[in-house]
Amino acid sequence: MQTKIEKRVEMLLRDGRGAIVCALLAFVSAAHALESDSEQPIYIDSNTATYDDKAQTSVYTGNVVTVQGSLRVDSDKLVVYLKNGEISKLVATGKPARFEQLPAEGKEKIKGEALIGEYYPGKDLLILKKEAVVWQGGNKSASDLIHYDSRNALIKAGEKSSDAKRVHSVFKPKPKQPQNP
Structure with a gap:
């Protein structure tokens, strides 16, 4: 019996939308966000917006x-x-929320989606929860929990405390260059 995440990975593979950022934890060395991103203002566009001064929250x-x-x-x-x-x-x-970021000039965008995404701008940390999938180029990972730390070029997926919450990764080989006769 396939989990929701396994079905989602298969669906993404079938529809031709790329895959995740290199090999989690070690294979991500080139995947850090543009250094200037954290220094930029945050722009938000929405249909509605409310601000609660007492709770110090805005809802869009x-x-x-x-x-x-x-x-x-x-x-x-x-x-x-x-x-x-x-x-x-x-x-x-x-259903789902989606993100994308250019890790560095000349690199492919890192893309992801999940039902919930928490972003901590002071830490350059994005946490994807529930049916999370992240991909870059031909590589992809899916789990119920994925941390994307763009400041330190680090992606972590899964939870050590649970064998039931597995990480599913797909790495596509690069096409071989034809040899000259």
Whole structure:
């Protein structure tokens, strides 16, 4: 019996949408976000927006597009948490919420999706939860939990505490160059 994640990986492979960032933890050395991304302002566009000064939260709904440098997140809803006037956390939800980021000039974009995405701009950390999938080029990983730390060029998937929550990865070989006769 296939899990939702395994079905999602198969669906993504069939529809031709690429795959994840190199081999988790060690294979990701080239995958760090453009250095200037964290220094850029965060732009949010949505159908509706509300701000609660007492709770220091903003809620955006309806076709929410969030951009910071080369990082883009598309979601159904976004909750922004402030601390001392600074954004401490953004939580994007959707069916699914999607992200993409250019890791470096000349590299392929890193893309991902999940039902919940938590972004910590001060740490350059994106945490994807529930039916999470991340891909780059011909490589892909899927799990219920994926951490993408663009500052340190690190991707972690899965949970050590649970054998039931497996990580599913696919690595496609690069096409061989034809040899000259």
